[in-house]
Amino acid sequence: MAETVEYDLVVVGGGPAGYAGAIRAGQLGKRVACVEMERAGGTCLNWGCIPTKALLKSAELYQKMKKPETFGLSVKEVGFDFAKVMERSRGVAGQMAKGVEFLFRKNKVDYIVGRATVPAAGMVEITEGEQKGKFLKAKNVLIATGCKMRRLPDLPVDGARVMTSREALASKTLPKSIAIVGAGAIGVEFAYFYNAFGTQVTLVEMLPQILPVEDEEVAKLLHRAFEKQGIKIHVGTKCENFRVGKDSVKLNLVKGDKTEEIEVETVLSAIGVVANIEGVLGKNLKVELDRNYVKVGDDYQTNVKGIYAAGDIVGPPWLAHVATFEAVSAVNGMFGHGKPERVKNFPGCTYCQPQVASTGLTEKAAKEKGLAYKVGKFPFTASGKAVASAESEGFVKVISDAKTGEIYGAHIIGAEATELIAEYGLAVHLEATVEEIHQTIHAHPTLSEAVMEAAAATSGEAIHI
Amino acid sequence: MAETVEYDLVVVGGGPAGYAGAIRAGQLGKRVACVEMERAGGTCLNWGCIPTKALLKSAELYQKMKKPETFGLSVKEVGFDFAKVMERSRGVAGQMAKGVEFLFRKNKVDYIVGRATVPAAGMVEITEGEQKGKFLKAKNVLIATGCKMRRLPDLPVDGARVMTSREALASKTLPKSIAIVGAGAIGVEFAYFYNAFGTQVTLVEMLPQILPVEDEEVAKLLHRAFEKQGIKIHVGTKCENFRVGKDSVKLNLVKGDKTEEIEVETVLSAIGVVANIEGVLGKNLKVELDRNYVKVGDDYQTNVKGIYAAGDIVGPPWLAHVATFEAVSAVNGMFGHGKPERVKNFPGCTYCQPQVASTGLTEKAAKEKGLAYKVGKFPFTASGKAVASAESEGFVKVISDAKTGEIYGAHIIGAEATELIAEYGLAVHLEATVEEIHQTIHAHPTLSEAVMEAAAATSGEAIHI
Incomplete structure (x- = not known):
């Protein structure tokens, strides 16, 4: 020793x-x-x-x-x-x-x-x-x-034809086309990134929506926005039978009983960890x-x-x-410095454009739990700051206890969503109500006003919709 | 009738x-x-x-x-x-x-x-x-x-040589040079705007600092940033003896017993309302x-x-x-819908770059009130998101009760300051403490982490400084 x-x-x-x-x-x-x-x-x-x-x-x-x-x-x-x-x-x-x-x-x-x-x-x-x-x-x-990074079974990562995010971050060449397997935060961010620089992106997700952990409405809007940006999306779809060639990879997209073959320069595996x-x-x-x-x-x-x-x-x-x-x-x-705390509430962020951020329960989860909840929603098209910045895509959605107004969850898609979620994070941590958010004076003109107006919308008191 | x-x-x-x-x-x-x-x-x-x-x-x-x-x-x-x-x-x-x-x-x-x-x-x-x-x-x-808009005495606004913000917003030509009288939010925003497009900007403020209502440290950093951007700043300075010519305006900058004459194409009066x-x-x-x-x-x-x-x-x-x-x-x-509330706390924002936003007491005000306070500060140079975005100028500063940790005021200069202030706004409205902000999980990597780390810094518990 x-x-x-x-x-x-x-x-x-x-x-x-x-x-x-x-x-x-x-x-x-x-x-x-x-x-x-x-x-x-x-x-x-x-x-x-x-x-x-x-x-x-x-x-x-x-x-x-x-x-x-x-x-x-x-x-x-x-x-x-x-x-x-x-x-x-x-x-x-x-x-x-x-x-x-x-x-x-x-x-x-x-x-x-x-x-x-x-x-x-x-x-x-x-x-x-x-x-x-x-x-x-x-x-x-x-x-x-x-x-x-979890790797696809039987598909060796070579950093050229097949990558995980790790190899993608070290690569110095832009692929002409890419199939991204998995549409969680990582897959979605790379889809946005490659598409922005002109790569033909095919984004494939096994589950019925991209960003499967996010609120359905948010995922739907991002899906539409991504398609508008030129990204091809396949949800409820499995990738099978990868055939790695010298300059390309062929794979099958399997949805129900339909199979489509595609050929791409590179496959990015983003199927978790x-x-x-x-x-x-x-x-x-x-x-x-x-x-x-x-x-x-x-x-x-x-x-x-x-x-x-x-x-x-x-x-x-x-x-x-x-x-x-x-x-x-x-x-x-x-070391005896206070009682250790287990994690209760935490935000999740995806940094594509439009950005996605959330904390707490989705509407679906609230429904499945049988909670009596209300929804407050405010679109960025009604936000002066968003319009002035030419970034009016998206909305804020807040789900709260129908009786007490305590916030169960908040979901934002749009410009600076990943920063705006912080206020809802504090609210959830402090067990604050939508009424308390509504009664807090928010600076005008800011995107954060949409956080307040969504809270106000819960009781039909949003001024700008 | x-x-x-x-x-x-x-x-x-x-x-x-x-x-x-x-x-x-x-x-x-x-x-x-x-x-x-x-x-x-x-x-x-x-x-x-x-x-x-x-x-x-x-x-x-x-x-x-x-x-x-x-x-x-x-x-x-x-x-x-x-x-x-x-x-x-x-x-x-x-x-x-x-x-x-x-x-x-x-x-x-x-x-x-x-x-x-x-x-x-x-x-x-x-x-x-x-x-x-x-x-x-x-x-x-x-x-x-x-x-x-308040107008300068004896200086008629003609929309060409002499403007208030209103005429500036209707103008279709960019002046080669401009003297902006008053360095409150409006003066400062126009100074940033004109300078960005290449106008020679002279910003004059009668009080000892630009953005006189903001925290001294914030104003100092903005002063330095503006000078680096090429804006000439005169604080503690009065504008006197305006002489409006056909193509220019001459005026005197008077600081103590020193007088300097400048000549500009246009004067923008931003001296309040x-x-x-x-x-x-x-x-x-x-x-x-x-x-x-x-x-x-x-x-x-x-x-x-x-x-x-x-x-x-x-x-x-x-x-x-x-x-x-x-x-x-x-x-x-x-109409009997609840008790009317008078305004207690509200944020203030200035949308230049770097942005400035605040709520509650400045450090000077806390000192003058004789409050026992602590300061927590976190620089954006230590924020991964700020560095990744190449926007690491600025800091978050929070002033809180030395005993209870209740937040007296928060001051942010830097990227998205005007959005980040919303969380402190809610905190002040809910009489939350710096400890409560610190214990709220903030998404990584976001600028909002700096809001949390400044709170943590109050007790020397910020991880990233």
């Missing part, structure tokens, strides 16, 4: 759960190490949320620049250098990763580049990297190894799992004392902000 | 107070008329908030199109047609005004184009327009005549005024029973959203 160091906490994984948990422990004055096999920031920062947002911003601006006359402007020859678009995205990820490394130093977190395994409670072994073979003694261990659990737990460590996800209690502790887990590795909803909240809460609890 | 019609409510003025009050009365099933001398929507919609936002959107996009390489994009010959930029702005105003007219019809509001005077309680006389001479009998009257009270009250109607503003009680009623007032005409803060709230509240109260 090599040198042994003692930590208050060793975090395995440096993504949104891992790095945030490590930093929080550092803030609490604890001796902490964070082991990350790739780069600080994890998938989210390096291969997910952050670099995709950089790409999407390029796409948005490119789209706007092609219609300058809307704003009294003019240009000649709008163009793009795809390699530079991708390079910028990598640059942003690199900058943010350096930021996390800075925060590690600032908070005295030992950052260890490598893989780690947890052989037993109180112990972490570095299994790859410069410190390979080193054992870290740890009063507490936080497993935050997250997830990786699987737990990064391989090699994380020692053979003799009997941490309970549930379909490869680590089972935790209300304090984020596993069945083994001193071993905690947080983030994607404990299961859905696989969202960076949920992961961060869980890890910080776990660390606070482990 | 001409024909007499009986209304439950006659509203004098069709701006954000007047039209909203009239629509609300219509929603309550009341017989209501709204008299507006110009166009439905008033100054805000036709000559203020709305058309300026259209102009600013053109300016923003123009600025971004000139730096396409930031996003991996390229263009040749970015240009603009100023007349078209202005035309679009008029078009947006026109569209929204038609929207208000539609809402009048939908809510059965009689829309009367004309001027009106209130000769006595229970009575409104149309004094201009097609229905001139007509008397309306009204159980209730709501005076909502608003304000107009004055009450639109002339001709509104009959000679024998003894409605109490306070420096030309109508005095109202907690129910928005004047000292004369049945005569109410709301919006800019009752005095500061002269904001459209405050006006709307007041009028709706007054109407609700007058």
Whole structure:
């Protein structure tokens, strides 16, 4: 056994759960190490949320620049250098990763580049990297190894004909055509992105709607908007029989008893994630799992004392902000800084244009639960700010208790939806009512007025519809 | 006396107070008329908030199109047609005004184009327009005549050498140089707009900072940002001795004992507003005024029973959203639909780039009140979304009770500040604490995370700084 160091906490994984948990422990004055096999920031920062947002911003601006006359402007020859678009995205990820490394130093977190395994409670072994073979003694261990992209069965990812989002983010060439398998947030964002730059996009979803977790009305409007933008969409459709050639992939789209063959330059698999659990737990460590996800209690502790887990590795909803909240809460609890909180409400965002964001129950879920609810809805066509910005597609929809007005869920599609949802997030957290949102003075002219007017519409009191 | 019609409510003025009050009365099933001398929507919609936002959107996009390489994009010959930029702005105003007219019809509001005077309680006389001479009998009257631009003494507005924002919004030519007198929200927005399109802008403010009502740190950062953009700023400076020539205006900038003469093509006066009270009250109607503003009680009623007032005409803060709230509240109260509420908290927004928005107390005000407060601050340079969008200038600052954490005020400068402020608006309305904002899961990656992190920073718990 090599040198042994003692930590208050060793975090395995440096993504949104891992790095945030490590930093929080550092803030609490604890001796902490964070082991990350790739780069600080994890998938989210390096291969997910952050670099995709950089790409999407390029796409948005490119789209706007092609219609300058809307704003009294003019240009000649709008163009793009795809390699530079991708390079910028990598640059942003690199900058943010350096930021996390800075925060590690600032908070005295030992950052260890490598893989780690947890052989037993109180112990972490570095299994790859410069410190390979080193054992870290740890009063507490936080497993935050997250997830990786699920791959299509029998379809090897080669980064050219077949990609997951990870390879797509590293690619420097724009495909002429692409089939995107899976229309969750990732699939939908890439569909918007590629289509904006001129790729022929076919978006395929097995379930009956794109963005299956979102409200039906929202998904319907996005479906229409995407088709208008030129994206081909197949819902309720399976992809089968992939035949990978030198320059293209043939596949069958199967809907009910109908089969259609398509041929595309590239297939992007966006069918979800699987737990990064391989090699994380020692053979003799009997941490309970549930379909490869680590089972935790209300304090984020596993069945083994001193071993905690947080983030994607404990299961859905696989969202960076949920992961961060869980890890910080776990660390606070482990060091006696308040009672750890399990996640109750959280927002979900999709950063295509129009943007989609939501929190809480969809209308369908409210109906299925047998709740007595009311719906308030306000279209952005009636918002002065949206019209002035030439971004009037979309609406705000809020679902609330028919009696008390407490908000069950809110759904926004349109410009800045991903920012606007924050107010409903706070409202749901505080168990506020639609009446309280309605009675809050919102600045004019802003898109946030639509948040208020949707609340007001619940009782027929919206002024502008 | 001409024909007499009986209304439950006659509203004098069709701006954000007047039209909203009239629509609300219509929603309550009341017989209501709204008299507006110009166009439905008033100054805000036709000559203020709305058309300026259209102009600013053109300016923003123009600025971004000139730096396409930031996003991996390229263009040749970015240009603009100023007349078209202005035309679009008029078009947006026109569209929204038609929207208000539609809402009048939908809510059965009689829309009367004309001027009106209130000769006595229970009575409104149309004094201009097609229905001139007509008397309306009204159980209730709501005076909502608003304000107009204050003019510089002894400096006639000619729409070419000398303008207020109103003439600026109608102008079809871009001045080569402009002196903007007054650096409140209107002055600052026009400074950003003209500078973006290449006008040499000199912004002059009598008080020690631009945006005098905003937090000092915010104003300082905007000052620096504006100077970097090329705007010349003079604070603590008076404009004197205007000499209007054929093609230019000469004026003196007086700061302490120093005087500098400048010569500009145009002067834009943005020195505030004055009450639109002339001709509104009959000679024998003894409605109490306070420096030309109508005095109202907690129910928005004047000292004369049945005569109410709301919006800019009752005095500061002269904001459209405050006006709307007041009028709706007054109407609700007058018809027994809940207790009328006076305005407590409201946001203020300035739509330049970077944007500025705030609600509640500035740090200076908290200090002057002798409050025990804490400050939480988070810079957008530490926000992944801001960096990915190449919009990392600015910060969020929140001021809260040192003991309870209740939020006294919030101040945002940066991208989408005017939308982000909504969450703090709700928080202040609900008397929420910084801890409650901190414990609300915010979507990653969004700018709204900065709202949360600023709250967390209050107790040193922000993860990303």
